[in-house]
Structure formats: C-alpha cells, structure tokens
Amino acid sequence: MGSLRLTERPHVRKARLWVKLSxxxxxxxxxxxxxxxxxxxxxxxxxxxxxxNIGGELYTLVYGLLSASNIDPIEKKPLLHFYPGSTVLSISTVGCNFFCQFCQNFEISQSRLEKGLYGVYRTPEEVVRLALVYGADGITYTYNEPTIFFETVYDVAKEAKKHGLFNTMVTNGYMTPEAVDELGSLIDAATVDFKGGGDPEFYRKIMFVPDPEPIYEAILAMKDKGWWIEITNLVVPILGDKPEYVRRMARWIVENLGPEVPFHLLRFHPDYKLRHVPHTPVKTLEKLARIAMEEGLKHVYIGNVWGHPLEDTYCPKCGYKVVDREGFAIVEWRLTSDFRCPRCGYKLNFRGEYTPRNINYPMPVM
Ligand code: SF4
Known part of the structure; x- marks a missing residue:
C-alpha cells in the first residue's frame, strides 16, 4: 500500500458529521x-x-482499522443488567478525544502521538462474521473512545443488526447530541464512564477536558433514543474521590434516569502517568457506595474488587441476593425468566434475557 495516496487507502474514508466553514x-x-x-x-x-482535513474535507483515518478484537463477557464492560451472561465481540481502533493521565489503554488511546496509526483492516462484514463464528451475542465498541471511530461503529452496527446481534458502546459520553441521534436505534446499550465523580477540576487537570457538563446532555439524548444505560465512575484516590461529587452524580441519575439504573464505582489501579497514585482503598469505595444509596440508587456496584458483596445484585424490595457474581462470572442466577425476585415477586430493572455462558475469559480473535 506504500504507493497509494492517503485517501485511496481502505481505512481512510470521508467522515460523517462535519461542516465546511466560511x-x-x-x-x-x-x-x-x-x-x-x-x-x-x-x-x-x-x-x-x-x-x-484533507483538501477542505474531513476524513477519518481509522475506518475499520482494528487495534484489538476480543471475545468478552458483557459483565466486563460493565453491563450487568443488559443481556446478562451474554458474550460480545469487543473492537477498538486507536486515538481518543480525552487525554486521561491514568488511561489503562494508553497504548491505543494515545498511540497517535507516540507510534502513529496502526491496526488490522476489517470490513463491517468481516467483523460481524468474526462475532458470529465465535458465537457472540453482540458487538461492543470499546477500549478506546468509540465516538472517534464513529463511521466504523455505524457501519458495523448496521451490519450486526442484520444478523440479530446487539450493539453496545463503552463511552466517555463526550458525544454531541447529533452523534447520538445519528446512531439512533443502531446502538442498544451504553456504559457511560465518568472519572473522578465528574469533578470539573479533575477533568481539566488530569484529563485535559474543558468541562464534563455536556456528558449529561449526551446521556439524556441516549435515553431519548431508548438506549440501555449503565453509569460508571472511576474513583481515583486523593485526586478524584470527593464525596460531594458522587452525591451530586447519584442525585442526577435518580432524577433523570431513575433509581434503578446500575451505578458502578470502579477501583483505580496505577497506570500510564499516574503510577505513583495508589489503588483506591476499598473503604473509600464502600463509603461512596453508601452515599449513592442514600441518594436513592438501588443498584450500586463496586467494580475491580473481586469477591466484594457489592458485585452482587440484591432485590430492591426485600433485599434478597438475586444474582451472585465473582468478577465477570455469574456464579448463581436466582431471578425468574422475566427478571422477578423469586422471594417477593418484585420485577427488577433488566433488559434482554439471561444467557448462561460457557466462556468466562477474554479470547483474542484478530
Ligand atoms: S476530538 Fe472530537 S471534535 Fe475533534 S476531531 Fe476528534 S471527534 Fe472530532
């Protein structure tokens, strides 16, 4: 491909959602x-x-250029209340619109700065075939921010739908409402990842993002489109663990999405340029979980602490443990087929169906 002009390469395509200026x-x-x-x-x-910008037109340079593809349990996203037990093909490209100094996937998210663009080119049909061959139930756009590989998401999601697969994305939520609108019903579920409780100072200083407020606007646009939504918040000790921000976020979720939307408090582990910051103490996560519950959230989870009781799901009405988890695995499923508590009959907030999974570990498929 060395002699091809940039715009003739298969991974360089006219972009969507841009305007010419005058x-x-x-x-x-x-x-x-x-x-x-x-x-x-x-x-x-x-x-x-x-x-x-090539010749006054906007191009994406990463169309179909996959930096990773793995078979994952959906619980890894994390999506705990959407097609529980299902398996997804996770795909990513390179680049990101955030510059998180603690990014666990910095090798792909920040790679354009250090190594240039890379990946294996796959057409939407090839991606979907991979998912089907490996028995996946859906496709997840993840590892780096899917917003910035929008054209790939759009075309793969469209192809996936033809074959009965669902589509989910793990996003920092910094999409425009127009981008959410354009994806529309192609996306079924999103995990929206906050960091540091959505503290604007944390976003500015540690992630180089001017303002987290537009994320809330995007979430409301996702809700309007009928996407299933789970919210995560990475708790970074000392820098991004202020209780008042978690309280504010929990209150916003209760008021705008409802008290039964799953909320995940994720443990930080040292990475990239924040290797000097320690793991989040479990006690801090537990304190923040109590605050979120005080604000009315019914499904508050602690993530990245295997074996913790808040990996499990409890009935909001009678408190019975209805799903027992260990990491990404479901150890025991006690809900009825229509997601009712077997003890009191309360209908829990789940979507899809429970699929007992026979693969519990990520498998590379590229
Ligand atoms: S950072 Fe955002 S707005 Fe800027 S080019 Fe990338 S996707 Fe577009």
Whole structure:
C-alpha cells in the first residue's frame, strides 16, 4: 500500500458529521462528532488525532482499522443488567478525544502521538462474521473512545443488526447530541464512564477536558433514543474521590434516569502517568457506595474488587441476593425468566434475557 495516496487507502474514508466553514475560513472544517467541535485547518488533525482535513474535507483515518478484537463477557464492560451472561465481540481502533493521565489503554488511546496509526483492516462484514463464528451475542465498541471511530461503529452496527446481534458502546459520553441521534436505534446499550465523580477540576487537570457538563446532555439524548444505560465512575484516590461529587452524580441519575439504573464505582489501579497514585482503598469505595444509596440508587456496584458483596445484585424490595457474581462470572442466577425476585415477586430493572455462558475469559480473535 506504500504507493497509494492517503485517501485511496481502505481505512481512510470521508467522515460523517462535519461542516465546511466560511467567512475567511475557506478550506477549514468543523467536526461535530464530539463536544470538542474541533475547527480544523487544511492538512491538520482534530484533537483525537484520527480525523484529518484533507483538501477542505474531513476524513477519518481509522475506518475499520482494528487495534484489538476480543471475545468478552458483557459483565466486563460493565453491563450487568443488559443481556446478562451474554458474550460480545469487543473492537477498538486507536486515538481518543480525552487525554486521561491514568488511561489503562494508553497504548491505543494515545498511540497517535507516540507510534502513529496502526491496526488490522476489517470490513463491517468481516467483523460481524468474526462475532458470529465465535458465537457472540453482540458487538461492543470499546477500549478506546468509540465516538472517534464513529463511521466504523455505524457501519458495523448496521451490519450486526442484520444478523440479530446487539450493539453496545463503552463511552466517555463526550458525544454531541447529533452523534447520538445519528446512531439512533443502531446502538442498544451504553456504559457511560465518568472519572473522578465528574469533578470539573479533575477533568481539566488530569484529563485535559474543558468541562464534563455536556456528558449529561449526551446521556439524556441516549435515553431519548431508548438506549440501555449503565453509569460508571472511576474513583481515583486523593485526586478524584470527593464525596460531594458522587452525591451530586447519584442525585442526577435518580432524577433523570431513575433509581434503578446500575451505578458502578470502579477501583483505580496505577497506570500510564499516574503510577505513583495508589489503588483506591476499598473503604473509600464502600463509603461512596453508601452515599449513592442514600441518594436513592438501588443498584450500586463496586467494580475491580473481586469477591466484594457489592458485585452482587440484591432485590430492591426485600433485599434478597438475586444474582451472585465473582468478577465477570455469574456464579448463581436466582431471578425468574422475566427478571422477578423469586422471594417477593418484585420485577427488577433488566433488559434482554439471561444467557448462561460457557466462556468466562477474554479470547483474542484478530
Ligand atoms: S471527534 Fe476528534 S476531531 Fe472530532 S471534535 Fe472530537 S476530538 Fe475533534
């Protein structure tokens, strides 16, 4: 492919959701995929490093260019109340619109800065075939921010739907409402990942994101489209563990999404440029979980602490343990087929169906 011009390469495609600028900015474009809304001069890249203005038009450079593909349990996303026990094909590209100094996937999310673009090119049909061959129930767009590989998500999701697969994304939520609208019913579920409780100072200083507020707007757009939503919050000790922000977030979820939306408090582990920050103490996670429950949330989970009682699901009405988990595995499923508590009959907030899984560990498939 060395002799091909950039726009002739299969992974370089005209982008979606952008506009040409005028009034002295002829040849410039504005990308409307994420809330950065980058204004990009000819020959330059957006902040994510994978969208380029070529000759006055915006191109994605990572169409179908997969940096990873694995078979994962859906609980790893984490999605605990959506098709529990199912298996997904997880795919990613490179680049990100955030610059989290603790990113566990920094090798792919920040790779454009250090190693250039890379990946294995796959068409949407090939991705879906992989999912079907490995017996996956759906496809998850994850590891790096799916917003920035929107065109791949769109085309793969469309193909997946033809074959009865569901689509989920793990996102930082910094999408524009237009991007959510365009995906519409192609996406079935989203895990929206907050960090540091959504503290604006944490977002500015540790992630180089100007303001987390637009994330809430995107979540409401997802809700309008009928996407299943679970919210996570990575608790970073000392820097991003303020109880008032978790309280505010929990209150917002109760008021806007309902008290039974799953809320996950995730344990931080040292990585990338924050290797000097320790793991989150379990006591901190437990304290924040109590706060979220005080605000009315019924399904508060602690993630990345295997064996913790808050990996399990309890009936909001009678307190009976209805799902027993160990890490990403379901050890015991006690709900009825229509997600009712077997003890009191209360109907819990789940979507889809329970599928007992015979694969519990991630498998690379690329
Ligand atoms: S997706 Fe990339 S180019 Fe588009 S607005 Fe976001 S950071 Fe900028």
């Amino acid at each position: 009034d002295g900015k002829e040849g410039w474009v504005r990308c409307d995929l994420c809330q950065r809304r980058c204004v990009i001069a000819p020959g330059k890249y957006g902040a994510c490093g994978v969208r380029k």
